[in-house]
Amino acid sequence: MKTFATVLLVIGGLATTAVAASDQERDQPRVNTQMHGANAGQAAPDPDTIIVPETFSAPAYFGQIAFDQQCSACHGKNAAGSTGNGPPLVHPIYEPGHHGDTAFQRAALGGVQAHHWGFGDMPPVEGITPETVTLIAAYVRELQRANGID
Structure with missing residues (x-):
């Protein structure tokens, strides 16, 4: 039992080390890169540097409207994240x-435990429907493709 407790402490220490930010990076969201490769460690993009397509498909167009109403308070303008509130969705992790x-369906409808970022758990989005989440996902995917995330 003592060995098991020691292993848990070591694993917990490794996880804490993997997500710890240096003093210079304290304003940037933290991400656990251990399991997701070097791209996972990229900083959140500046919202003004996100490439926004000139036109969206119809689902993504309506998804943008829904995103701006339901998601942007935490996930930021153009899904670039919002330091202290929510992670960027235009990011290699996503x-x-x-x-x-x-x-996206699970997170919006049922909430999700924090597992990549240090923002805390995401609560379910009140009143959102699976159909609306599908539109939001279409918007995010088109933003991602425009920014080289496939």
Whole structure:
């Protein structure tokens, strides 16, 4: 039992070390890069540097409206994140191969425990529907593709 407790302490220490920020990076969101490669450690983008397509598909157009109303307070303008509130969704961690559209559904409808960033848990979004989340995901995916995240 003592060995198991020691292992837990070591694992906990490694996880804490993996997400700890240096003094210079304290204003940047923290991300655990251990399991997700070097790109996962990229800082949150400046909202004004996000490439926004001139036109969106119809679902993404309506998704942008819903995102601005339901999500931007935490996930920032153009899904670039909001220091202290929520992570950027235009970021390699949220590429479709790692966080598929079902991850957006689960997070928005049921909430999600913090597992990549130091922002804390995401509560469910009150009153949102699966159809609206599908539109929001379309918007985020089109923003991601415009910014080289496939």
